[in-house]
Amino acid sequence: MFTKLSFKIGFLFFIFIFIIESILFFVLYTNLANERIEEVMDNLLARGNTHSEVLETNFDESTIEHVGIMESASDFVVVITDEAGNVIIHSDPIEPEMMEVIKHTDYDEISTKGKVVEDRWDDKQYIAADSPVNVDGEHKGHVFMFADTNNVKNVVNELSNQFIFVALMTVGLTIITVFILSRLITHPLIKMKKATEQLSKGKNKVELHTDRKDELGELANSITKLANELDQLKTERNEFLASISHELRTPLTYIKGYADIINRQDITDAEVKEYITIIREESEHLSILIKNLFELAKMDENKFSVQREEVSLCTVIQTVADRVNPAFSDKDITLFVSCPKEIIAFVDPERFQQLLINILDNAKKHSFEGGRVWLKVSQMEQEISITISDEGDGIPKDDLPYIFERLYRVEKSRSRQSGGTGLGLAIAKEIIESHGGHIEAKSEQGEGTSVIIRLTRGGNNE
Numbered sequence: 001m002f003t004k005l006s007f008k009i010g011f012l013f014f015i016f017i018f019i020i021e022s023i024l025f026f027v028l029y030t031n032l033a034n035e036r037i038e039e040v041m042d043n044l045l046a047r048g049n050t051h052s053e054v055l056e057t058n059f060d061e062s063t064i065e066h067v068g069i070m071e072s073a074s075d076f077v078v079v080i081t082d083e084a085g086n087v088i089i090h091s092d093p094i095e096p097e098m099m100e101v102i103k104h105t106d107y108d109e110i111s112t113k114g115k116v117v118e119d120r121w122d123d124k125q126y127i128a129a130d131s132p133v134n135v136d137g138e139h140k141g142h143v144f145m146f147a148d149t150n151n152v153k154n155v156v157n158e159l160s161n162q163f164i165f166v167a168l169m170t171v172g173l174t175i176i177t178v179f180i181l182s183r184l185i186t187h188p189l190i191k192m193k194k195a196t197e198q199l200s201k202g203k204n205k206v207e208l209h210t211d212r213k214d215e216l217g218e219l220a221n222s223i224t225k226l227a228n229e230l231d232q233l234k235t236e237r238n239e240f241l242a243s244i245s246h247e248l249r250t251p252l253t254y255i256k257g258y259a260d261i262i263n264r265q266d267i268t269d270a271e272v273k274e275y276i277t278i279i280r281e282e283s284e285h286l287s288i289l290i291k292n293l294f295e296l297a298k299m300d301e302n303k304f305s306v307q308r309e310e311v312s313l314c315t316v317i318q319t320v321a322d323r324v325n326p327a328f329s330d331k332d333i334t335l336f337v338s339c340p341k342e343i344i345a346f347v348d349p350e351r352f353q354q355l356l357i358n359i360l361d362n363a364k365k366h367s368f369e370g371g372r373v374w375l376k377v378s379q380m381e382q383e384i385s386i387t388i389s390d391e392g393d394g395i396p397k398d399d400l401p402y403i404f405e406r407l408y409r410v411e412k413s414r415s416r417q418s419g420g421t422g423l424g425l426a427i428a429k430e431i432i433e434s435h436g437g438h439i440e441a442k443s444e445q446g447e448g449t450s451v452i453i454r455l456t457r458g459g460n461n462e
């Protein structure tokens with residue numbers, strides 16, 4: 001529990017707020033209490049001063065008595081002394097504490113104004129003020145005023161009670177606020193933690209619906225996105241594995257089937273020869289398929305590195321043309337190449353040749369005998385485009401969007417004559433994309449196909 005984020009945040013918050021509140025309360029409390037006490041003292045002194053002023057005009061027995069009677073009805077005690085400190089009159093009984101104040105007064109030093117002579121309200125029974133009486137510069141006596149400190153204590157106690165009440169309220173509210181706040185932060189985090197745990201356990205879907213627009217909301221959305229991508233990746237991988245196993249099984253079935261037939265006694269030599277040819281073709285197909293799959297796997301792992309260099313594009317294209325020409329001639333297909341000599345491309349020549357061969361191989365495969373294939377290079381301000389067009393059978397509209405996918409073939413039934421691996425264009429796409437380029441195909445059934453490769457221009461600075 002103590003290691004939990006909610007506790008840590010909450011605790012820290014609480015400590016800070018508590019310290020701030022304590023300082024605030026302390027300052028406020030001391031100020032208020034002091035003000036109250038001072039008020040009481042000032043009152044007492046003012047009362048004493050009023051009496052001394054009256055006595056200064058009439059310092060006679062009846063006035064003195066009058067003052068005594070007045071204070072006997074009040075909460076205060078008045079004691080009037082002569083100039084030497086002998087008590088003349090007192091309104092209430094004199095307590096020992098009062099006597100001490102009267103005795104300890106310095107009667108030689110007479111100020112015209114009165115002053116508070118006992119202000120220790122917290123450990124004395126009375127606070128006291130002394131107002132000397134001077135008639136025409138002659139020192140006549142003193143008016144001592146006493147007030148019970150219980151009054152002051154009550155005022156301060158009441159103030160303390162109010163403060164304790166408010167402090168408890170604030171602490172309570174702070175705890176509630178902190179609790180809600182930390183839940184607001186940690187609750188979604190806990191949900192996300194659970195979701196990622198589910199993901200690592202193999203669950204594909206996570207539900208982290210959130211309308212929050214803050215960082216936590218963004219995090220939740222990122223996790224959801226990640227989970228969806230992971231899910232898609234898994235599906236794709238499974239589909240791919242299924243296709244691979246199918247692709248591998250087909251030639252193996254042929255090989256096993258024909259090997260079984262050859263083993264039989266009742267077949268002619270000519271048949272044996274024919275079947276062996278088939279077995280050889282199928283093995284070849286299998287090894288090409290495996291080679292291509294391996295190629296793609298390397299690309300996926302980013303192990304295959306493109307070593308780009310500045311090359312004359314036409315030289316690369318001419319090498320490719322020279323390589324494919326014999327096969328084209330076999331089918332009586334003419335290959336027209338047009339390439340402006342000065343074009344320099346920043347590519348990996350080896351990979352680029354492979355890419356062109358894959359596309360030209362398709363054009364050849366799908367062209368009719370005596371057909372024509374064009375390879376045209378053009379250079380624009382930003383990019384170089386290479387278009388390979390044929391007059392072959394074309395690609396059905398429904399298949400066109402998928403031809404760059406792995407193992408996708410338009411002709412689903414894999415005939416031994418036409419049967420490619422369905423990886424040629426997938427590899428081509430990987431290659432061009434690793435060059436930062438783009439590939440697309442346009443096709444009209446019965447009219448022909450064009451494959452367009454676009455490559456951004458630029459050299460080493462890329």
Ligand SMILES: Nc1ncnc2c1ncn2[C@@H]1O[C@H](COP(=O)(O)OP(=O)(O)OP(=O)(O)O)[C@@H](O)[C@H]1O
Nearest residue numbers: 362363366394403409410420421422423424425449
């Ligand atoms: N020029 C084209 N004309 C008609 N169809 C084409 C053309 N190029 C590609 N296709 C279709 O697209 C599919 C995918 O092509 P891709 O090159 O990836 O596979 P493949 O040629 O069947 O096998 P591989 O190239 O591995 O031997 C092919 O099966 C083919 O039907």
Ligand SMILES: [Mg+2]
Nearest residue numbers: 362420424425
């Ligand atoms: Mg192909």
